[in-house]
Amino acid sequence: MTQTLAHRWRFFRAGGFDQVQLETPADLAALRGLDQKLWASLACPVSDLELDRRMLDYIDLNRDGRIRAPEILDVVDWTLARLADPGVLFQEGPLRLQSLTGDAEGTRLRLAAQRLLDVLGRPTDDSLALADTDDLALLFPPHEYNGDGLVPAALSPDAELQAAIADIIACLGAETDRSGEAAIGEEQIAAFFEQARQLHAWQARAVEQGLEVFGEGTGAAVEALSAVRGKVDDYFTRVAMAEFDPRAAVLMNAQEEELVRLASLSLADAGELAGLPLAVIQHGDRLPLGKGLNPAWQSAIDELQERVVRPIYGEQDSLSSAQWRHLLALCGDYLAWQAEAPQPAIAGVLARERILELVDQGVEARLLALVEADKAVAEAADGLVELDKLIRLRHGLLRLLRNFVSFQCFYSRQDKAVFQAGTLYIDGKSCDLVVEVDDIEAHAKVAAASDCFLLYCTCTRRGEPVRGKETLNIVAAVTAGTEGDLQAGRHGLFYDRAGNDWDATVVKLMQNAISIREAFWSPYRRISNLVSEQVQKLASSRDADMVSKAAGTLEDTAGAASAAPPAFDIARFAGIFAAIGLAIGALGTALAAVVTGILSLAWWQVPLLLLGVLLAISGPSMLLAWFKLRRRSLGPILDGNGWAVNAQARISIPFGTALTQMAVLPSDSDRALRDPYAEKPRLWPWVLALSLVAGLGYYAWSTGMFAQAPAEPAAPAEVSQAPTE
Known part of the structure; x- marks a missing residue:
């Protein structure tokens, strides 16, 4: 597919790639000529999107639960062909009848719109809003034919047929009629009576052979x-x-x-x-x-x-x-x-006598006649369907394109993207990049390539279901701040796009770099945690040894009460005292060498030395974090949900800061800095440390460690004597 040169496209740079701007009807008309390599996405699921689901179903013509680029192009062409003024797609408000074309398709839609306005009791209006077609029962009353080939019970006044439809639904399940009612179609009728005829033929053989003599x-x-x-x-x-x-x-x-x-x-x-x-x-x-x-x-x-x-x-x-x-x-x-x-499956639901009765009454032919009568009005009813489709595309098509052909909604930050499920509040942060997922483990395998710090949460809303669900799973990307206390089991609060609050519990973490500042402190944090763990293990071990020895001592006390205590043997402790002295001496020597090295530097070299030490410790961690932060991508997060992202879709450090907000006090608030319950500072540990350093320094100075070695005297020069005359 080659790019059409007749149209002048405009692109904007965001997320590390060029994205097309869709700002005019001409952009939409030329979309089929835009090289699909320049599209942000090539496919997406119809579920878990903040878009009108009926509109998505209209686009998904093959009913496979996915929308692909060819379907997008077809629906754009379909919409433009029915609008005399395509500019209404870029405007808010209802669909005015004068915006429809004047050809046969536009005339049919205009007649359907007028019939709908009559039903709504607004015959003089010339516009239809999205809410006007929300209730399908107004467009297609269940007791009238609607052309979809499905038969609800209310369509027939015959009580026998109503009961038969209910029986078939009980055996084989129901489809949804355009009126929103449970209904059956030709396939279900044929499947039911194929089983029923088998039972009826078997029963008839008993009569023919005289088997039922009783x-x-x-x-x-x-x-x-x-x-x-x-x-x-x-x-x-x-x-x-x-x-x-x-x-x-x-x-x-x-x-x-x-x-x-x-x-x-x-x-x-x-x-x-x-x-x-x-x-x-x-x-x-x-x-x-x-x-x-x-x-x-x-x-x-x-x-x-x-x-x-x-x-x-x-x-x-x-x-x-x-x-x-x-x-x-x-x-x-x-x-x-x-x-x-x-043994037909329907016999497990209906009594054998009832099945035979339905065959004897000729119900199959009567139901098929209803289906044919319903299909006879398909052309007239399709006008209302197309009207509903056009009204919904009028309101949602451009938004879909700006989240499919480009990610303009996501990167502009003027409104949430259609894949953003809401906002997660947890650990003093609010995360806006939240996506609803079905299978956490399957999504995590794909999303691992995003290099983002991801939180997988299970959200619950007991007793107050939203869209029929009391639980859902989400993944939230933490793109700014620090890791803090984020761990499995932490609780937060999730607000969906409609403002409903859900209890959120972290069930899985995917840990990656969040910020360079956190990477700077991470080595010290790890060392601190390691030292703390080792000290706790040592203290626990010593405490256990103390308790064990005390218990052994108490057991031996009774038997050794009469024995004389052993005399103090100073020779046993001589080695210990010597080792302690050597350790202090080695520590003093090392400290003296460090102090000597620092004192030998010029004053302006000391800050450089400290900066070098800090870089040596934190530099590798910061460098690794910098590389990972530059590779953060939205693509794998969406791919794990079934998208086919066609671009890098990077999440840069500045953009990540916008996606995750930290807790900040209001600018006009008052703040009391004194905490009455804060721990009181203790000076004696610092005094002890300074005294130790001063003592070691004095010891090094008194022993001449800081003194410079005397310079060796220069060798005397040889004096040559001139011969005398």
């Missing part, structure tokens, strides 16, 4: 037969054994010993009798259904007779073996049919 009570009849099947089969098998061998006739009945045992028990509960045969085999090939049955099975046999035997054979008091096999065959075919029953 009518509506078939299921209960099969259950009643299955409950006694094993026991009845057992009875007819015993009868067959007796016919096979007469000697088995007695053995196939209950054993006498078992009857004797039962006779001694209370038989109020018939459960003890369940193991006995169903009936004595003397009844032969006919099983009694009334008298002569095992009492434990009487109720189950009564259920069999009521639900199975009577519907087929009528009233009878016994059941033959042939009749039993016939009943088993009838129920066996039913059970095999039941085993082939389909």
